[in-house]
Amino acid sequence: MKKIAVFTSGGDSPGMNACIRAVVRAACHYNIEVVGIRRGYKGMINDDFVPMNAKSVSYILHKGGTILGSARSDEFRTAAGRKKAYTNLKKHGIEGIVAIGGDGTFTGAHVFMQEYPDIAIVGTPGTIDNDLFGTDFTIGYDTAINTAMEAIDKIKDTADSHDRLFFVEVMGRDVGFIATRAGIAAGAKAILIPESKTNIDELVNLLLDNAAKKKMSNIVVVAEGDDEGGAMDIAKKVKAKTNIFDIRVTILGHMQRGGSPSCMDRVLASRVGVAAVTALKEGKKGIMLGQTHRSISETPFEKAIKHNQKMSAELEVLAKILAY
Numbered sequence: 001m002k003k004i005a006v007f008t009s010g011g012d013s014p015g016m017n018a019c020i021r022a023v024v025r026a027a028c029h030y031n032i033e034v035v036g037i038r039r040g041y042k043g044m045i046n047d048d049f050v051p052m053n054a055k056s057v058s059y060i061l062h063k064g065g066t067i068l069g070s071a072r073s074d075e076f077r078t079a080a081g082r083k084k085a086y087t088n089l090k091k092h093g094i095e096g097i098v099a100i101g102g103d104g105t106f107t108g109a110h111v112f113m114q115e116y117p118d119i120a121i122v123g124t125p126g127t128i129d130n131d132l133f134g135t136d137f138t139i140g141y142d143t144a145i146n147t148a149m150e151a152i153d154k155i156k157d158t159a160d161s162h163d164r165l166f167f168v169e170v171m172g173r174d175v176g177f178i179a180t181r182a183g184i185a186a187g188a189k190a191i192l193i194p195e196s197k198t199n200i201d202e203l204v205n206l207l208l209d210n211a212a213k214k215k216m217s218n219i220v221v222v223a224e225g226d227d228e229g230g231a232m233d234i235a236k237k238v239k240a241k242t243n244i245f246d247i248r249v250t251i252l253g254h255m256q257r258g259g260s261p262s263c264m265d266r267v268l269a270s271r272v273g274v275a276a277v278t279a280l281k282e283g284k285k286g287i288m289l290g291q292t293h294r295s296i297s298e299t300p301f302e303k304a305i306k307h308n309q310k311m312s313a314e315l316e317v318l319a320k321i322l323a324y
């Protein structure tokens, strides 16, 4: 393999830069030419390619976001868009690609490779949501749960001081991985996630039990994709059933995607970045490089993306046991 490209796509996540750096430096190590594609599939279609070398990725390891930019491309969902992308890749002599992203990124890569099998694509899991199968954790998840946990800790201080009930909404699209770990770590009274049906009556009873113990201040963590709605909806539903709580709602939002990556995210990103280039060099394609039980693992794109990553039942039980 003589020339490869790297891009980041979908929602950015802390550690993407560490992964770009690892890909570029591994390519240099193997004497493979490397270019960056700006703004994911958009840049592939618009011919936005930049040459990269070991020096161009200096001093980015600790930075949040992605130096290559990211986007969600509707045009790449069309056959015409993918044809434009292919033409540009061929023009630049690209033989292999490392795609850093999540579900949408790998879905696009899978479709593209079926149409244009002469371009090898491998992926690394870059998303705060942790919703990919074939890796214990995704790049950015650790930083995001720490960001959420620290924010909830702060909310807890004011909740306690004012005897208030807070509903805190965290990201995660249609999964509850961020909510579960951040909620456990911050001692939430309840954690509402899409994976388990939310019962408003049960939640109200739990809160009333606490009120009977003279505990009015509580934190309920709500995953944005919960089946009963976001934090605002759930707060309204609780208020409609009992008016004894002084309720506030906080939506953490995009702050969960930013910030300097944690040590775990930097190391994970570095490992899978190097593994991705090694895989391309060995002629592999159509796989995501992840980390499973401390070792590098390979998972076909179709398997990584189909919601095969399951919530741990043990963590759900644990959260209930520990809430008082």
Ligand code: F6P
Binding pocket: 011, 102, 127, 128, 129, 171, 172, 173, 174, 224, 257
């Ligand atoms: O996939 C990452 C994520 O941050 C999700 O948690 C969230 O639902 C979504 O992206 C938000 O996307 P956007 O930044 O396009 O609004």
